[in-house]
Amino acid sequence: MGGDGWAYDIGYGGLDHVLASGRNVNVLVLDTEVYSNTGGQMSKATPRGAVAKFAAGGKQLAKKDLGLIATTYGHVYVASVAMGARDEHTLRAFLEAESYEGPSLIIAYSHCIAHGINMTTAMQDQKAAVNSGQWLLYRYDPRRAAAGENPMQLDSRSPKQKLEKYLLMENRFKMLTKSHPQRAKELFQQAQLDADRRFKRYEHLAAWKPNGQPAPSEVPPQPASPTTAASPTT
Numbered sequence: 001m002g003g004d005g006w007a008y009d010i011g012y013g014g015l016d017h018v019l020a021s022g023r024n025v026n027v028l029v030l031d032t033e034v035y036s037n038t039g040g041q042m043s044k045a046t047p048r049g050a051v052a053k054f055a056a057g058g059k060q061l062a063k064k065d066l067g068l069i070a071t072t073y074g075h076v077y078v079a080s081v082a083m084g085a086r087d088e089h090t091l092r093a094f095l096e097a098e099s100y101e102g103p104s105l106i107i108a109y110s111h112c113i114a115h116g117i118n119m120t121t122a123m124q125d126q127k128a129a130v131n132s133g134q135w136l137l138y139r140y141d142p143r144r145a146a147a148g149e150n151p152m153q154l155d156s157r158s159p160k161q162k163l164e165k166y167l168l169m170e171n172r173f174k175m176l177t178k179s180h181p182q183r184a185k186e187l188f189q190q191a192q193l194d195a196d197r198r199f200k201r202y203e204h205l206a207a208w209k210p211n212g213q214p215a216p217s218e219v220p221p222q223p224a225s226p227t228t229a230a231s232p233t234t
Helices: 004-010 012-021 066-071 087-099 119-131 142-146 163-167 171-179 181-207
Strands: 026-031 077-081 104-109 138-140 152-154
Touching: 004 012, 004 026, 012 026, 066 077, 066 104, 066 138, 077 087, 087 104, 087 138, 104 119, 119 163, 152 181, 163 181, 171 181
Parallel strands: 026 104, 077 104
Antiparallel strands: 077 138, 138 152
16 A cells, blocks of 8 residues: 555556566555655646646646556556545445455545645545546456456546536645646646546547457466475476
């Protein structure tokens, strides 16, 4: 279990090594979209337009898509969840990840005081993030591919509201409209494009129809331990 600063940035090499190993390891990333524990610095998980340390004028680039990168291995169970939006979806993802005999990665939206929100109503912010398309709910289960089904399941519905309505709920975005109004307008427009493209990308992946033939197991064979490995021939 770790934060986004570790998973997306300083510990990504180690995380990638674990996921690539094929070992039965469950990983939970608490994604606050900022380096929360060390003072609120920008991380690769910080979305475009958010104000943070080292991004006083709003982050210029889009957020890294850690989940999509992990799905490219094919043998990793991946889920993106937000308990404030759909708690039953979060529970389902945890149960599936736990039962999967291979590496699993759950990325959980985690509200933070650095977002500049009322923490007593933070679950509403999570729901707004999903409704606007800023945060997607999905599950990628390699077992479905092995059964001849599409492993990607997009659990988010089409966005119900414009992204800017959600952004203005949080001071990390709202403060940019005060300090750099024109830049805020430009970054918010680009952030809307980010959200639109991301939803269409996942919608396309989830709409793919496999040929119905079971695929070979996506979980690579486990290496033999030193005690069980066969002795070399002489």
